[in-house]
Amino acid sequence: MRTLKHRVTVRVTALLATLVAVALLGTSNAVAAHRTGHKPTIVLVHGAFADGASWNPVIERLQRRGFSTVAVANPLRGVRSDADALDARLAGIDGPVVLVGHSYGGAVITNVTARSEKVKALVYVAAFAPAQGEAAAQLAGKYPGSTLGETLAPVPLPDGSNDLYIKPSLFRQQFAADVPARQTALMAATQRPIRDAALGEASGTPAWASIPSWFLLAGADKNIPLRAQKFMADRAGSRATVTVKGASHAVAVSRPDTVAKLIARAAG
Incomplete structure (x- = not known):
């Protein structure tokens, strides 16, 4: 028993x-x-004459969709050094990443290398997507329509190069014509300069050649002409290209719903 x-x-x-x-x-x-x-982390890279806060309206919408977001501080000193800084920031992020670049920030995300295995998609928002050997200034002048040069105010630097600002009195008409005047006055006052050498620096092997890309084109952009944006999107084999009619270069500020929707689409 x-x-x-x-x-x-x-x-x-x-x-x-x-x-x-x-x-x-x-x-x-x-x-x-x-x-x-897990949803990928959305890493947003601002361009010249802006800062990380320029992504705030987009970030709010992405966070409501459940995405983790990081707006990096782009040094705006040079394509390779700025891309190295981005690579270092990506090292501290776990899991897959969607990289989003605005304006010159597009040249920076194009040159990610060390952490590119994390990057599952690239999103270009009124941005440069250079091929190897191309510079941002070269692409901006590829087609007529950019009036940026005549609005710039250079500030000499000790190394002989210049920091470039947009003259505050011309900032709204050049950069953000579809953004309220009170807001553009703040944007003009807080703009971050880009070193002129960065705009003339040749790009390296493009990430878009091996990573899927999505493009949002600003229809009334006075910094990067629409034809130049479309040329770069077509060349990169864009998975989806959205043209926002009447949008200024500051399309992430003026049309955040459309920008966030495309980013979410790229993130799957």
Whole structure:
């Protein structure tokens, strides 16, 4: 009787152990599945004459969709050094990433290298997407329509190069014609300059040659003519190209819903 009771106890204990093991395995698999199902982090790279806050309206909309977002501080010193700074920032982000570049920020995301294995998609928002050997200034002048040069105010630097600002009195008409005047006055006052050498620096091997890309084109852009934007989108094999009619270069500020929608689409 005692032996039978002992056998039953052993069998029950073994059964419970098996059930616990199965439960733990199921939990582990569920956690793994949950992790692999995480949405990618959206990393936003601003361009010249702007800062990370220029993405705020887009960030609000992406966060409402459940995306983690990071607006990096782009140094605006040179394509390669700025891309290296972006690579370093990507090193601290776990999981897949969607890179979004505005204006000169597009040249920077084009040159990601060290962390490019994390990058699952590229989104260009009124942005440069240079091929190897091309410079932003070269692409801006490829087609007529850019009036940026005549609005710039250079500030000499000790190394002989210049920091470039847009003259505050011309900022709205050049950069953000479809943004309220009060807001553009703040944008003009807080604009970050770009070193002129950065606009003339040749790009390296383009990330868009191996990473899927999406493009949003600003229809009334006075910095990068629409024809130049379309040329770059077509050349990169854009998965989807959205043209926003009447949008200024500051399309992420004036049309954040459209920008956020395309980013979410690229993120899958």
